[in-house]
Amino acid sequence: MTDLLRIENLVVEYATRRGTARALDKASIILEENKTLGLAGESGCGKSTLGRAIMRLVPYPGKIIEGEIFLNLDQPVSVKTEDIPMGEVNLMNLDEDQMRALRGRMIAYIFQDPMTSLNPMLTIGDHFIQIMQAHDPEIEDEAALDRAKEILDGLGILPERVTDYPHQFSGGMRQRVMIGLGLALRPRLLISDEPTTSLDVIVEAQILEQMAELKDKFNLTMILITHNLGVLAQTADDIAIIYAGRIMEHASTDALFGNPQHPYTKALLEAVPDVSKPEKKLTWIPGAPPDLMDFIPGCMYNPRCPHAMDICRTTVPTLIKSKSGGKVACWLYEEE
Amino acid sequence: MSLRSYIVSRVLLTIPMIMLLLTLVFIILRIVPGDPALLHFEKNVDPEVLAQFRAQLGLDKSIPEQYWDYLTGIFRGDFGLSMQDFAPITDHLVGRFPATVELALYSMLIAVGLGVFLGVKSSKKYDSNTDQGIRLFGIVTYAIPVFFLGMIFQFIFSIWLDWLPTGQRFDPRMGAYMPERITGLYTIDSLLTGNLVGFVTSLRYLILPSLTLGLILCGVFIRLTRTNMLETLRQDFVVAAEARGLSERTVTYGYALKNAFLPILTMIGLQFAILLAGAILTETTFNWPGLGTYLVGRIDHRDYTAIQGTVVFFGILVSLVSLFVDILYAYFDPRIRL
Numbered sequence: 001m002t003d004l005l006r007i008e009n010l011v012v013e014y015a016t017r018r019g020t021a022r023a024l025d026k027a028s029i030i031l032e033e034n035k036t037l038g039l040a041g042e043s044g045c046g047k048s049t050l051g052r053a054i055m056r057l058v059p060y061p062g063k064i065i066e067g068e069i070f071l072n073l074d075q076p077v078s079v080k081t082e083d084i085p086m087g088e089v090n091l092m093n094l095d096e097d098q099m100r101a102l103r104g105r106m107i108a109y110i111f112q113d114p115m116t117s118l119n120p121m122l123t124i125g126d127h128f129i130q131i132m133q134a135h136d137p138e139i140e141d142e143a144a145l146d147r148a149k150e151i152l153d154g155l156g157i158l159p160e161r162v163t164d165y166p167h168q169f170s171g172g173m174r175q176r177v178m179i180g181l182g183l184a185l186r187p188r189l190l191i192s193d194e195p196t197t198s199l200d201v202i203v204e205a206q207i208l209e210q211m212a213e214l215k216d217k218f219n220l221t222m223i224l225i226t227h228n229l230g231v232l233a234q235t236a237d238d239i240a241i242i243y244a245g246r247i248m249e250h251a252s253t254d255a256l257f258g259n260p261q262h263p264y265t266k267a268l269l270e271a272v273p274d275v276s277k278p279e280k281k282l283t284w285i286p287g288a289p290p291d292l293m294d295f296i297p298g299c300m301y302n303p304r305c306p307h308a309m310d311i312c313r314t315t316v317p318t319l320i321k322s323k324s325g326g327k328v329a330c331w332l333y334e335e336e
Numbered sequence: 337m338s339l340r341s342y343i344v345s346r347v348l349l350t351i352p353m354i355m356l357l358l359t360l361v362f363i364i365l366r367i368v369p370g371d372p373a374l375l376h377f378e379k380n381v382d383p384e385v386l387a388q389f390r391a392q393l394g395l396d397k398s399i400p401e402q403y404w405d406y407l408t409g410i411f412r413g414d415f416g417l418s419m420q421d422f423a424p425i426t427d428h429l430v431g432r433f434p435a436t437v438e439l440a441l442y443s444m445l446i447a448v449g450l451g452v453f454l455g456v457k458s459s460k461k462y463d464s465n466t467d468q469g470i471r472l473f474g475i476v477t478y479a480i481p482v483f484f485l486g487m488i489f490q491f492i493f494s495i496w497l498d499w500l501p502t503g504q505r506f507d508p509r510m511g512a513y514m515p516e517r518i519t520g521l522y523t524i525d526s527l528l529t530g531n532l533v534g535f536v537t538s539l540r541y542l543i544l545p546s547l548t549l550g551l552i553l554c555g556v557f558i559r560l561t562r563t564n565m566l567e568t569l570r571q572d573f574v575v576a577a578e579a580r581g582l583s584e585r586t587v588t589y590g591y592a593l594k595n596a597f598l599p600i601l602t603m604i605g606l607q608f609a610i611l612l613a614g615a616i617l618t619e620t621t622f623n624w625p626g627l628g629t630y631l632v633g634r635i636d637h638r639d640y641t642a643i644q645g646t647v648v649f650f651g652i653l654v655s656l657v658s659l660f661v662d663i664l665y666a667y668f669d670p671r672i673r674l
Contacts, residue, residue, distance in 0.1 A: 059575070111576055130590070
């Protein structure tokens with residue numbers, strides 16, 4: 001299997017009036033083709049920033065400071081300035097026009113809140129026409145609409161509803177429209193940022209199932225950003241646990257759930273409520289995630305970690321191979 | 337609510353609004369101290385002449401009767417007689433209205449066009465020097481008095497550089513090219529009749545007044561556009577559009593501005609009243625033969641009936657424009673249109 005996406009030492013900072021917040025600190029991930037990678041972590045840990053950074057759309061005032069994002073293209077992409085050749089390309093070296101050609105065409109992004117992700121002034125059909133014409137100016141409105149109807153039909157939405165406006169759809173339907181828009185141009189990589197957080201559990205299950213079907217149908221590679229480990233257990237092949245902008249553990253789903261290495265991962269799994277054991281009390285991780293403005297020497301997790309040693313408070317641990325077959329950044333382990 | 341029932345209810349709402357306006361103007365002019373008829377004459381006027389004068393204007397009737405005549409008159413399009421020459425005020429208003437419309441139209445175009453363009457630019461370059469510069473420009477133009485800016489323009493472009501005329505609507509020496517009256521707007525009439533010389537001439541006369549008034553008004557639009565754009569640019573659907581690889585132009589204008597435009601539309605309606613007030617000053621500065629100069633002239637002569645007629649006319653105009661803007665608003669927003 002080849003790697004579709006490889007991120008190396010990505011650093012993203014937000015320059016605010018209070019100071020500079022490092023939202024991602026030397027994050028590295030690897031994603032094989034046709035696999036689903038789950039990015040999990042607490043609110044504000046940088047998982048969405050990582051997703052947005054892949055599109056090079058970090059929200060203002062964020063900025064990618066350093067690092068490499070390699071995407072493996074299975075076909076060349078035509079751009080009006082300079083075409084992008086087939087093969088591995090470093091997104092950090094592309095200009096704005098080239099990036100725009102990749103967005104929507106090769107990488108699709110689905111947002112958390114379907115209620116606000118569609119333009120209220122445009123019909124659903126207009127949304128489809130725009131994305132298709134943005135990447136293929138030749139395509140006529142009629143042809144684009146026909147294609148839109150086909151896609152909507154496949155997602156269980158009546159094709160004649162292309163002329164309706166977003167406010168006429170329910171949340172679940174809007175998220176399906178978003179997925180349809182995301183997949184309209186058959187991208188290789190689909191990044192979904194908490195796609196079901198704002199939906200109820202039944203619709204959530206339907207959407208996740210639909211996404212899994214579509215993934216097989218279109219040979220998609222997926223990144224699923226969530227704080228819901230239960231969702232990841234069902235859908236992800238690999239999981240990366242992020243804490244305060246750093247990757248703490250990166251392993252296969254089985255290894256991560258069966259044999260968690262990092263104390264943070266262990267604590268997270270411990271805190272997942274279990275319906276089969278109602279007598280078990282809810283547990284939590286003592287303390288709170290650090291303010292990213294504060295400089296914490298050593299491991300970001302050390303103030304909350306029960307195993308913290310002297311070295312944890314002085315030196316940043318690097319991601320090393322772990323016993324479970326994955327990678328972990330913790331001084332409790334030594335490179336195997 | 338369907339668009340039709342919205343329009344019907346909005347139109348019905350306008351009727352009591354205009355009634356209230358008419359009544360207020362009537363009352364205010366009646367409670368102002370001094371007898372308008374007496375003020376019209378020099379001291380020691382013959383009581384018979386005074387009585388005759390009152391009778392001619394209907395001022396001898398009781399207040400309720402005057403009120404009734406006034407209301408029914410306006411609904412027939414009769415704004416009363418001028419105290420000065422007993423000519424129907426309606427004729428003056430109709431004759432001078434196009435000049436004010438032309439000035440208002442071009443000023444609004446400049447104000448909205450420039451304001452929205454700079455506002456969008458400012459929001460896109462948020463917190464940069466461009467942004468600060470545009471904001472400063474907006475505040476300065478907003479704060480300058482109309483007549484002062486007008487005089488500076490006259491000084492620079494008319495007197496110093498001698499490029500443009502200082503005032504009036506048309507060159508009296510070029511009477512042969514005077515546009516034929518169709519709509520009363522010189523620039524449009526001259527184009528309709530293919531009178532190119534007339535078009536260029538009337539445009540030359542129009543530039544300074546409409547630029548003055550337009551610049552004064554554009555500050556509001558810069559600030560409003562900037563604020564609303566900053567808000568919409570942060571919305572999910574704008575980021576989602578970027579993530580789909582749409583061009584910057586589509587995202588900025590088709591997504592962000594399209595959604596930020598509704599409050600701007602409302603502001604156009606609200607600014608119309610300020611535009612008319614500004615037009616009075618601009619017209620006076622540039623000797624523009626519109627309703628503004630007419631009103632100022634009538635005030636100078638204490639021509640109460642004409643003042644009442646003109647103010648009422650302005651009031652009805654503002655109500656109708658805001659009605660039109662509200663309907664446009666509903667038309668543009670699919671969530672109201674349904």
